[in-house]
Amino acid sequence: MLDHLIVGAGLFGAVFAAEAKKAGKKVLVLERRDHIAGNVYTEEVEGINVHRYGAHIFHTSNDRVWEYVNRHAVFNRFTNSPLARYGEELFNLPFNMNTFHTLWGVVTPKEAKEKIESQIEEAKASGIREPQNLEEQALLLGGRDIYEKLIKGYTEKQWGRKASDLPAFIIRRLPFRFTYDNNYFNDRYQGIPVGGYTRMVESILDGVDVKTGVDYLKEKDSLEYAAKTVIFTGMIDEYFGRSLGPLEYRSLRFEEEILDVPDFQGNAVVNYTEYEIPYTRIIEHRHFEPENERASREKTVVTKEYPLEWNGNREPYYAVNDEKNNALYKKYEELAKKEENVIFGGRLGQYRYFDMDDTIDEALKLADRIL
Secondary structure, three states: OEEEEEEOOOHHHHHHHHHHHHOOOOEEEEEOOOOOOHHHOEEEEOOEEEEOOOOOOEEEOOHHHHHHHHOOOOEOOOOOOOEEEEOOEEEEOOOOHHHHHHHHOOOOHHHHHHHHHHHHHHHHHOOOOOOOOHHHHHHHHHOHHHHHHHHHHHHHHHHOOOHHHOOHHHHOOOOOOOOOOOOOOOOOEEEOEOOOHHHHHHHHOOOOEEEEOOOHHHOHHHHOOOEEEEEEOOOHHHHOOOOOOOOOEEEEEEEEEEEOOOOOOOOOEEEEOOOOOOOOEEEEHHHHOOOOOOOOOOOEEEEEEEEEEOOOOOOOOEEOOOHHHHHHHHHHHHHHHOOOOEEEOHHHHOOOOOOHHHHHHHHHHHHHHHO
16 A cells, blocks of 8 residues: 555645655655646757746745755756836836836836825825725725736736726735846745756656556545545645535636747746736746757747636636635635545645745645654
């Protein structure tokens, strides 16, 4: 009998499986897709490591996690400095002095703060006191210009709902930086694994038995007693046959193009904040690994991301953590507690958004607790 049957070969499943193997446990990883690495899967196209399920930039301030991933990959010095495009205007992200200068022509932090405060006061003067939705929350946090050009259209595309119909808590705060610094993250460590994430996950899973193309839930009756413990990283509501009702997720559609130019947009990530443009961003993969000598010098690979409602035929990417869905998840969580030999982990198993470092940290903590 197996000690642990791990369902899912993404970061959570891979890290836990590797730790269990190291602890002398008998483990098997089952993966529904035909490849390992989950949503961080990368595949080489024209010598360029393409992020098949959207851009993934590793960043963390967790020393343990950073030391762990560096055992399995060499990380480059990539710094995430995305751009936002509204019409023919380009704005730096996150919101910083470069952004404010482009918006208003201000030069000093004092001028920028005064401009933002004046627009917040305008929102209050219009009668907004306690924000009832995302639109009102954004106006009270950053004012009309930032909301209209950089938040409204992008957010409505991302969530498939009007900003005035979205709950205010989605943007409890807006990260303003009153310096000329375009580094999106504040973490101590940041980079991309040289050679792509798939190679890193292959290293993590070295020596671990993995079977791809296996749908655990379809084989559940025959596998239920194959292991002392099942680590399930799929959708928690799907595990229970959605017996309490379906949880909601957002999905993505990716449109990939190989272009006959050496460089298309000069940056890894450009967000398109106009609602009329159906995709939310364009990723140009070559910029994640500029040191990649295998990358084509004549071609580049770009991916457009289109947000969609999730259905059973698409991958679920983001939990819709509104009040209704969180209440339903709590009911599934109670059901999960009754499953004596099943542990639910990862973003789908725990119905919450995890950054990559959070996912690895959660897997390591689980290993600490039960191995």
